[in-house]
Amino acid sequence: MDDDVTASLPPELVSEILLRLRPDEPEHLFHAAFVCNAWLRAICDPAFLLRYCAFQVCPPLLGLLHRLRVIEGDPAPRLACTTAVPLSPTPPFASPSTAAMAASSSTRGTTIGISLSGTLSRASSIACRTLASRG
C-alpha cells in the first residue's frame, strides 16, 4: 500500500468524505479529526461545519458536560453522552432548547450542552495554537 493514501487526496475530496459521517454517533467525526493534521484542518474549517450542518440537517448534541463546583479545586468535568445512554425524560437531546431545560434542572453543579460545532471550534483553537507554535 502506498504511504499516506487518504492524506494525499485533494482536500475537497477529504471534506466530501468527512461530510458523510452521520451525526447520530458524533464521536466518529470527532475521532476522525485526530487522525492527522489534514483531517483536523478539514473538520475544523468553519465552512466545513456550515456545510455539515446543512448536509446533515441539524448539528448533533454530543452530550452534557457536568462540572462540579467545589471549594478547593475543580474536578475534571464529566461528560454525560447523549448518544450511548439517552438521558430521560426526552431522549435523544436534539435541540438547544432541550439542552437548556436539562441545564436549568441541574441542581448539583453546572451542566452545559455540548454541540458538535462547539466541540470542534474548541479543537480548532488547539489546532491553531499548535500550528502557530510550530511556526
Next chain:
Amino acid sequence: MAAATDDAGDSNEMIRVVSSDGEHFEMPEAAANLSLVLRHMIEDDCADAAGIPLAVVAAKPLAKIVDYCTKHAAKSSGLTIEEAEELKRFDAEFIEVDTDMLYDLLVAADFMGVEGLSKLAVQRTADLIKGKTPEQNRETFGIVNDFTPEEEEEICKENEWAFQITKPPSRLC
C-alpha cells in the same frame, strides 16, 4: 478490453478511451456520457478511433469505471423497483474493493466527473472511517500520524471528556 458491449443502451456508437498506461477500452456512448469529461470531449468531436486519452487514470480503475458506466447507462431510465434494487446490489458489490482501489476510484471518478460513482466511493470511504479510533483509521488508510507528541498530549488533555465516550485517552492517542 472491457466486457462492456452487452448492455449498449440506446446509442450504438462505441467510444474508445485510453488509460494512462496505454490500455484501450470501449464503451457505449450512453455510458461515456455519464462522465462529464468524456461527454464534453464527445460534444467537441474529440472522440476519434485513436481513443480519448485519460492521462491520470490507470487501466485497473478505468476498467472498473467502464463497467460501472455501462451498467448504469443501460439502466438509466424507466427503472422498475426490481431493476432499481438490482442496480443497488450491483453498486454494493462493485464498491467492495481494497483501500488502494478505493483511492484510485475516488481520484479517477472525481477527475472524470462520474457523479454517481464519486458519491458511491466517498460514502464507502466514510463507512470505513466510522467506529474506528484514530489509530485504526491511520492503519486502514495508511496515514502517517503527523501530530507531534506534544500536540497529541495537548489534544488529549484538552478534550479528555470527549474521549470518555468510548475509550480511555491512552488508547486513542
